[in-house]
Amino acid sequence: MSRLQKMGVVAFSVFVAFAVMFSYLTKSQFIRLPEKPWHMQPAIDADSLTEEYVSKYELLDSRKLIGRFADSTRVTVSILVDAWGVPFDEHLLAEDFSIFKDLPHKEFLHHRLANRTRHAEFAELRIPGDSTRPHDGVYLFGGDSLEYGRNLYMDSLGYGVRLFCQKCPDSVMAATLDSVLAAVAGDTTNPVKNIAWTTQNSRDGDRAKLHATLRLIAAVARRHPEARFIVQGTHRPILGDPKIRRESFAHWVPAVIF
Numbered sequence: 001m002s003r004l005q006k007m008g009v010v011a012f013s014v015f016v017a018f019a020v021m022f023s024y025l026t027k028s029q030f031i032r033l034p035e036k037p038w039h040m041q042p043a044i045d046a047d048s049l050t051e052e053y054v055s056k057y058e059l060l061d062s063r064k065l066i067g068r069f070a071d072s073t074r075v076t077v078s079i080l081v082d083a084w085g086v087p088f089d090e091h092l093l094a095e096d097f098s099i100f101k102d103l104p105h106k107e108f109l110h111h112r113l114a115n116r117t118r119h120a121e122f123a124e125l126r127i128p129g130d131s132t133r134p135h136d137g138v139y140l141f142g143g144d145s146l147e148y149g150r151n152l153y154m155d156s157l158g159y160g161v162r163l164f165c166q167k168c169p170d171s172v173m174a175a176t177l178d179s180v181l182a183a184v185a186g187d188t189t190n191p192v193k194n195i196a197w198t199t200q201n202s203r204d205g206d207r208a209k210l211h212a213t214l215r216l217i218a219a220v221a222r223r224h225p226e227a228r229f230i231v232q233g234t235h236r237p238i239l240g241d242p243k244i245r246r247e248s249f250a251h252w253v254p255a256v257i258f
Helices: 003-027 051-056 090-098 117-124 147-157 170-185 207-223
Strands: 058-060 076-081 106-111 135-141 159-164 194-198 228-233 252-257
Touching (some): 076 117, 076 207, 090 207, 117 147, 135 147, 147 159, 170 207, 207 228
Parallel strands (some): 058 106, 076 194, 076 228, 135 194
Antiparallel strands (some): 106 252
C-alpha cells in the first residue's frame, strides 16, 4: 500500500470515528443542537378537542364564516381577535364567552388551518363577488399597512377603503368602527355592506388585554344591533410566554355570531 493510500485510510477512519462520536454526543446531554424558534415548532397532542368541548359547542370546519353567516339585508362586521385561541381549560373559554352574555349570540369552535394572522385574514375576510374590482367594504387595522405585507395582499381581499392607524390601541379602533357603522346606518344610499377589523392588543396572549378587547367589541355590538357581527380568533397565542402557547389547542379558535 502506498503512502498516499495509507493517508487516505487514516483520514477515512478518523472521519468515521468523529461521525460516530458526534452522533452520540448530539443524542446525549453534552451537546444540544439549535432548535427552531418555539413558536415555529410543531404542536404535539394539541389538536384533539375534549369530549366536554365537543358536547357543549357546535364545531365549524375551516371554511370561512362570512360565507355562512353574512346577512345580505344588513351590514356584516367581521372581526378577527388576534391570539384568541381555544384553551385546554374549558372554564377559561367560558369566561371569554361570558363577556357577551347580555347580547343575542351563538357560540362556536372554528377550525383554523394555520397559526398566522395573515392566514386568518386570507381565510376569513375575503369579500365574495367580482375579484377584478374593489368592493364597497371598509377594513380597519390599528397598525402599519406594511405589517405582514398587508399593502401587497389587501387588494385581493376586496376592501375599497382601508383605514390604518399607526400604533393605535384597540380602544381607538373600536371607536373608529363605531363611527363607520353610525355613518353607514345614517346614509341609506351608502353601499357599504362589509366592514372588517383585525385587533392587535391581545397578540401577546395576555388574558386581561383579551377581555378588554372583547368588552370593546361587545360595547360596539350593543350600539349597532342593525349589523351582523362575526367575531372569531385569528389563532392561538404564539407570541410572548411559550407556556401560554402550550395551553391552547393548535388549530381551533372561538367564534361568536351576533
